[in-house]
Amino acid sequence: MHENLTPEVGSSAPWDAQPYSIKRHGLNITNCDSEPVRTPGCIQAHGALLVLRPSDLSVLQASENTQAILGHEPRELLGHSVATVVGDERAARLRSILATEPTDRNPIYAFTLPANGQLVALDATLHTIDGAALLEFEAATQSQPETGTATGSVPAAPGRRHDPDYYSFIKKSVARLQTADTVKNFCQALADEVRLLSGLDRVMIYKLHADNHGEVFAESRRSDLDPWLGLHYPAEDIPKPARDIFAKTWIRPVPDIQGALAEMTPLVNPDTGKPVDMTFCALRGVSVMYTEYLQNMGVSAGLTMSLRRDSMLWGLIACHHYSGPHHVPYELRAACEFLAQVASLQHRAIEDRENAAYRLRLDEVNQQLLSIAAQTDSLASMTDGEPSLLGAMHAGGAALFHRDRWWLVGQTPTELQLQALGHWLVARLEGGSVASSVYATHALAADYPAGAAFADVASGVLAAPLSRSGQNLMMWFRPEVQKTVNWGGNPRDKPQVTGPHGPRLTPRRSFELFSESVHLQSTPWLQVEIDAVARLRALIMELVIVRAERLSGLNADLARSNEELDAFAYVASHDLKEPLRGIYKYAQQMMEATPANEDEKRKLDGLMRLTLRMDSLLDSLLHFSRVGREELTLENVDMNEVLAEAIEMVGSRTDDGRTQIVAPRALPSAMCDRVRVREVLVNLLSNAIKYNDKDSKCVEVGYVGAQEASLRSAFPAEAKGQTVYYVRDNGIGIASRHFDQVFKMFKRLHGREDFGGGTGAGLTIVRKLVERHRGQVWLESIAGEGSTFFFTLSAADDN
Amino acid sequence: MTTSTPSTFAAPIVVVEDSDEDFDTLREVAAAVGVTRAIHRAVSGGDCLAMLRGEGRGDGDGHLPLLPALILMDLNSHGIDGREALVHIKTDARLKKVPVVVLTTSANPKDVAFCYQAGANAYHVKPVRHDQYLLLLRSLMHYWLDSVMLDATLVKVD
Numbered sequence: 001m002h003e004n005l006t007p008e009v010g011s012s013a014p015w016d017a018q019p020y021s022i023k024r025h026g027l028n029i030t031n032c033d034s035e036p037v038r039t040p041g042c043i044q045a046h047g048a049l050l051v052l053r054p055s056d057l058s059v060l061q062a063s064e065n066t067q068a069i070l071g072h073e074p075r076e077l078l079g080h081s082v083a084t085v086v087g088d089e090r091a092a093r094l095r096s097i098l099a100t101e102p103t104d105r106n107p108i109y110a111f112t113l114p115a116n117g118q119l120v121a122l123d124a125t126l127h128t129i130d131g132a133a134l135l136e137f138e139a140a141t142q143s144q145p146e147t148g149t150a151t152g153s154v155p156a157a158p159g160r161r162h163d164p165d166y167y168s169f170i171k172k173s174v175a176r177l178q179t180a181d182t183v184k185n186f187c188q189a190l191a192d193e194v195r196l197l198s199g200l201d202r203v204m205i206y207k208l209h210a211d212n213h214g215e216v217f218a219e220s221r222r223s224d225l226d227p228w229l230g231l232h233y234p235a236e237d238i239p240k241p242a243r244d245i246f247a248k249t250w251i252r253p254v255p256d257i258q259g260a261l262a263e264m265t266p267l268v269n270p271d272t273g274k275p276v277d278m279t280f281c282a283l284r285g286v287s288v289m290y291t292e293y294l295q296n297m298g299v300s301a302g303l304t305m306s307l308r309r310d311s312m313l314w315g316l317i318a319c320h321h322y323s324g325p326h327h328v329p330y331e332l333r334a335a336c337e338f339l340a341q342v343a344s345l346q347h348r349a350i351e352d353r354e355n356a357a358y359r360l361r362l363d364e365v366n367q368q369l370l371s372i373a374a375q376t377d378s379l380a381s382m383t384d385g386e387p388s389l390l391g392a393m394h395a396g397g398a399a400l401f402h403r404d405r406w407w408l409v410g411q412t413p414t415e416l417q418l419q420a421l422g423h424w425l426v427a428r429l430e431g432g433s434v435a436s437s438v439y440a441t442h443a444l445a446a447d448y449p450a451g452a453a454f455a456d457v458a459s460g461v462l463a464a465p466l467s468r469s470g471q472n473l474m475m476w477f478r479p480e481v482q483k484t485v486n487w488g489g490n491p492r493d494k495p496q497v498t499g500p501h502g503p504r505l506t507p508r509r510s511f512e513l514f515s516e517s518v519h520l521q522s523t524p525w526l527q528v529e530i531d532a533v534a535r536l537r538a539l540i541m542e543l544v545i546v547r548a549e550r551l552s553g554l555n556a557d558l559a560r561s562n563e564e565l566d567a568f569a570y571v572a573s574h575d576l577k578e579p580l581r582g583i584y585k586y587a588q589q590m591m592e593a594t595p596a597n598e599d600e601k602r603k604l605d606g607l608m609r610l611t612l613r614m615d616s617l618l619d620s621l622l623h624f625s626r627v628g629r630e631e632l633t634l635e636n637v638d639m640n641e642v643l644a645e646a647i648e649m650v651g652s653r654t655d656d657g658r659t660q661i662v663a664p665r666a667l668p669s670a671m672c673d674r675v676r677v678r679e680v681l682v683n684l685l686s687n688a689i690k691y692n693d694k695d696s697k698c699v700e701v702g703y704v705g706a707q708e709a710s711l712r713s714a715f716p717a718e719a720k721g722q723t724v725y726y727v728r729d730n731g732i733g734i735a736s737r738h739f740d741q742v743f744k745m746f747k748r749l750h751g752r753e754d755f756g757g758g759t760g761a762g763l764t765i766v767r768k769l770v771e772r773h774r775g776q777v778w779l780e781s782i783a784g785e786g787s788t789f790f791f792t793l794s795a796a797d798d799n
Numbered sequence: 800m801t802t803s804t805p806s807t808f809a810a811p812i813v814v815v816e817d818s819d820e821d822f823d824t825l826r827e828v829a830a831a832v833g834v835t836r837a838i839h840r841a842v843s844g845g846d847c848l849a850m851l852r853g854e855g856r857g858d859g860d861g862h863l864p865l866l867p868a869l870i871l872m873d874l875n876s877h878g879i880d881g882r883e884a885l886v887h888i889k890t891d892a893r894l895k896k897v898p899v900v901v902l903t904t905s906a907n908p909k910d911v912a913f914c915y916q917a918g919a920n921a922y923h924v925k926p927v928r929h930d931q932y933l934l935l936l937r938s939l940m941h942y943w944l945d946s947v948m949l950d951a952t953l954v955k956v957d
Contacts, residue, residue: 575875577904577925577927578818578821578904580927581818581820581821581904581925581927581929581932582818582820584927584928584929585820585824585929585932588928588929588930589929608928611927612927612928615927619906622906622907626907626908
């Protein structure tokens with residue numbers, strides 16, 4: 001960033017050869033990440049810094065402004081004992097602190113130097129680092145009169161100078177923090193309490209996201225200020241060296257953004273030959289980049305504290321003041337710092353509490369989803385029921401692939417996009433590149449470039465397969481961050497304030513950068529959400545397994561009943577037929593042996609005829625039972641060949657010289673069972689010939705194309721878009737009230753012996769055969785003029 | 800083959816038949832066409848196997864002195880049925896040369912396919928009409944006992 005700055009700085013910086021000082025080099029900085037913020041060579045000039053040799057407390061380095069703050073020029077101090085400034089008694093106090101207190105990288109209050117003539121009272125703090133002792137002096141009181149803002153509410157403790165009762169104030173603050181039930185509420189309370197304590201105009205809880213970009217997560221502000229709550233800033237706004245320092249120190253005061261800098265004399269510690277490490281100095285000189293950035297936002301004073309979680313930097317308490325310099329004295333700062341530390345310790349507990357509540361809510365909805373799915377025996381209720389998959393999950397949409405189709409709720413990609421995403425996900429999950437069974441991303445396009453097309457609704461995806469084969473899948477979607485950020489108070493809409501060094505480092509630039517950094521990204525999925533999905537997945541799979549077990553139980557029952565049907569078929573064929581054959585035999589023998597009178601002869605004839613009829617009924621029954629059970633052998637069949645075979649099989653009936661079977665045009669081929677479709681045609685052809693009393697019997701076999709079939713209103717809806725075959729005759733026809741009955745088992749519309757007799761099973765078997773092909777059979781007929789039987793064969797569509 | 804007394808030296812016929820009527824008919828036809836071979840009846844597939852292995856009852860003396868020249872096999876019977884017996888016969892090195900003609904009421908294509916797969920030499924469905932049944936039996940006996948040339952060991956005296 002900031003590439004528009006002095007391009008002549010290349011691989012070697014000017015301070016490589018000499019010690020760095022903000023005053024000398026600060027404007028040459030081109031990259032915040034390379035700025036030596038720990039050794040700035042300068043302090044903020046509102047205080048003074050002395051670097052002492054711990055062994056004899058002699059002054060090794062002094063800030064150049066000691067005359068104004070301490071009443072001595074640096075040259076009067078260098079090489080002399082610190083007692084020159086603070087007196088022997090306080091020097092002894094410093095010696096005692098160094099000997100007994102944990103001063104290493106830990107500033108400790110030493111004493112307050114009373115006001116003296118032109119000089120104000122000064123708080124002195126001491127810490128050691130790299131073998132040097134750093135003694136800082138700052139004004140012990142507010143730099144300006146009370147503004148009558150929030151600090152006024154801090155109760156004054158009687159007895160000590162102007163000291164308010166920080167202890168009771170902080171006790172109250174901590175109590176309020178502990179009642180918060182969400183991290184959001186917690187941070188809001190923290191912002192409010194810090195503003196009350198510090199008296200600063202705006203206090204923000206600035207949350208650092210995983211990619212280090214920041215968000216104003218909570219805010220307490222003077223009522224006339226614009227809210228910045230919810231605004232996001234790029235990672236570059238808090239550069240890495242600054243983040244590193246905040247991981248170590250708790251507080252960073254900048255009481256006057258426009259305040260002067262005081263350089264150290266000399267710039268390096270003569271004992272060590274190194275510049276002094278000011279990481280832990282409250283007075284540490286402020287980067288020009290930083291002050292410029294704050295100035296561009298109209299900030300006149302700032303105070304920043306770190307918020308940590310499990311010792312990692314979680315965010316900052318960033319305080320801005322807009323009405324001139326604002327010095328927060330050491331003791332008040334210490335109270336603020338204490339609040340930041342308490343908040344850091346509490347943070348984890350609050351977050352756990354919030355997660356636990358969210359987890360409970362997610363699990364509760366998941367249980368409801370499951371019990372509804374179990375009751376309705378379908379997962380579809382998870383998208384169109386209440387609650388849905390979006391019931392508890394913070395997501396914009398959800399999708400479920402179940403029973404060969406998508407079920408959607410909320411904002412989702414299109415089904416076509418989901419189809420492709422689903423294939424990719426299954427391949428990825430199977431490929432083992434994802435260790436867990438759940439896939440979660442907040443930047444889908446990075447893993448799956450095609451996802452960029454629907455980033456607006458699904459930059460974030462949380463997905464779980466519901467079966468090993470990936471046939472079932474559930475997913476949640478989160479929109480791109482840019483769509484979700486609350487842009488209220490967007491500084492884009494504000495007149496741009498330009499700093500002394502041009503338009504760089506402005507909030508406007510920050511927002512542009514931010515948009516780039518979160519492009520194609522959603523807010524990340526929480527671990528509690530990923531865990532809840534993993535649990536829901538396990539529960540659903542359990543449900544599916546239970547259902548599969550029940551199904552396999554049903555299948556076993558079905559197989560058993562099929563076997564029983566087979567057994568029945570043998571009973572019918574053998575055990576029923578055998579006595580039938582015996583009856584016939586004896587009837588015939590009686591007929592032959594005793595030449596009976598006409599009456600007896602007629603009765604014996606009847607006996608034999610009935611026996612034969614029963615035999616053919618049994619045969620039809622057997623055949624029908626086989627038609628329903630035997631597997632189809634599907635292949636691409638030339639229907640013209642099948643028709644030729646069928647005509648040959650009914651040939652004997654066409655030998656009467658008055659029957660003509662015609663096919664006006666070649667039939668399209670079909671995916672079907674050749675033998676069974678031939679049987680369909682044989683049955684329909686023989687009926688067409690049999691039930692025909694015309695002198696010239698005419699049978700036509702043809703088809704209606706799929707497109708035309710869709711337009712025929714008389715055709716059933718199921719036949720739309722399918723090839724419809726037909727057999728048409730000029731026979732006796734069927735009254736429309738009998739249309740249904742002709743397909744019924746053993747239902748005959750005519751006398752047993754009329755039209756050559758028959759069992760009445762032919763059309764029943766035709767319908768069964770067609771239905772086995774998932775087709776339909778129906779008829780159109782006019783009594784006395786002829787009938788047309790139509791049928792479809794849709795087996796091909798399912799294979 | 801023109802004498803009416805059963806020849807003890809000619810290979811017999813084994814008939815697996817659980818229907819008395821049908822067995823009577825068969826014997827009548829055999830007599831009518833002049834079959835002189837012994838006709839042994841088994842009432843089940845299992846009975847037939849026992850007979851062929853020399854451990855069974857058979858009709859008279861309870862065992863077969865010779866392998867039969869023909870087995871007429873009904874498929875449905877109690878115990879070990881005709882299908883199972885067929886499989887045993889056709890997988891037995893000694894027995895499998897004996898022609899097995901299936902004669903059953905079942906027209907189930909599954910049965911037909913099964914029997915040919917197992918090595919049946921012919922498959923006939925018993926017609927209901929008695930006159931047709933008589934015709935079938937006559938042609939069967941003529942064909943399998945007079946026309947077909949059998950394995951020499953089946954007609955020769957051991």
